[in-house]
Amino acid sequence: MIKEYLEKINRVIEVGRYKDDWASLAEYPAARWFGQSKFGIFIHWGPYSVPAFGSEWYPRNMYLEGSVEYDHHIKTYGPHKEFGYADLIPLFKGENFDPGRWVSLFREAGARYIMPVAEHHDGFQMYESEISEWNAARMGPCRNILGELKEAAEKEDMVLCTSSHRAENYFFFGGGRTFDSGLDFDGYREPYGYAAGIYSMPEHHQGTHNIYSPGPPSEHLEDWLVRTCEIIDRYQPSALYFDWWIQNMSFKPYLKKLAAYYYNRSVEWGKEVVLNYKYDAFARNTAIYDVERGQLEGINPRPWQTDTAIARNSWCYTEGNEFKSPGELITILIDVVSKNGNLLLNVGPRSDGTICAEEEHVLKEIGSWLRKNGEGIYGTEPWISFAEGPNRTGGGAFTEGSLPVYGPSDIRFTYSAPWLYAFVLKWPEDGKVSIRSLGLHSELMKGHVESVEILGEPAKVYFKREENAMKVIPSEPVRSGYPVCLKIRID
16 A cells, blocks of 8 residues: 555656645745634644653653653553553543534634644554554544544634654654563564664754654655655645654655645645644745744744643643643733744643643633734734834744743734734733834834724723823723733724
């Protein structure tokens, strides 16, 4: 089947508009729906949710001697040789999985697209597949998770996207080679892949490390390509997200083929699609850039995305998760959108398919705020400047732990003609706001301010443009623990 699918991929590229070279792929337009959506939901759910311990890297870390996951596994399940990762799959039942309820909650949160993980590094497919029996339709819950979420999303008029983290399966279980773990097979075995020992310990996936390190054999690369194209053909996702290791140089020819195949298929479907990538996996402007748990420093001319989780410590559900507050995530959303980005916010359901109360609370609070302020988020574009005020976020992945403490002078801007939206990240106690960017002597705005109002608030707004700032005072107090949006008409 792999050989036949590879021939099919080549035929589609041969007759299609887009070829497997960067120059051709750079002609593919940035999907308009993506740039307008601004907010999506990521979903990490799989057999790794069963232990509810550590993180979604439990499958990797349980085979690393000396790790807390290694000790936890022996104490909870016994020696690895007698109870390996694959033995968790029958315990992954998803008995309370309700795709309609999930999607309804995500829509209530104000999300416009959802992105369930189709396959994580653990090699277990969360969808029905002809390539492998190691999938959720045949094992564990015995349900086509991705297919059911697609159906539920379409009923709620939400965009179905998905992600593949299959690339890292090549080395993910490599720690099991260092002791008598039961992973003493030669070559390849599912779901453990090759269990290649090229990384004895998982390095933090930042920067350019591992680009030139030994890559996987052609068999793994071809398998990765065909699995991903099967997802494309079966589920027609509007976006495909890839994790970090595809930046390894060995993947480059296959990435070009994958992109050409996907883009040509999208032409056949009559819709625009998105490829999300990290670091320098794809050439600039051939796909949509993604920053994990971090942001860009300023406005990017092309739409981009940051992905982060409600939980600080894990992408999947664990019993020790520490959750971000709604206010922190709303502020991240505003900051990202002001720079022409999208926020992809991750939810980690329990192994039985329920979403914990903490994450449900966060989602509903974000949704409540967006119902009042979404006009300044959805479908907007960056203004001349994205911000004013002393506090800014640094650029780069894994920098969200150093977010600043915002004050009343920290403002973020979005724009949709003729409206300028000014988000005051922390509303001042006295209710008086000063916007320097709109002062009479400001180089940013020489036009006329026709009106000012506060989204979702009944108070009238008095404003006056002075030399160094525009002063804004509401007619009555505004009480909000979340950012407040000023809607400003400029003529």
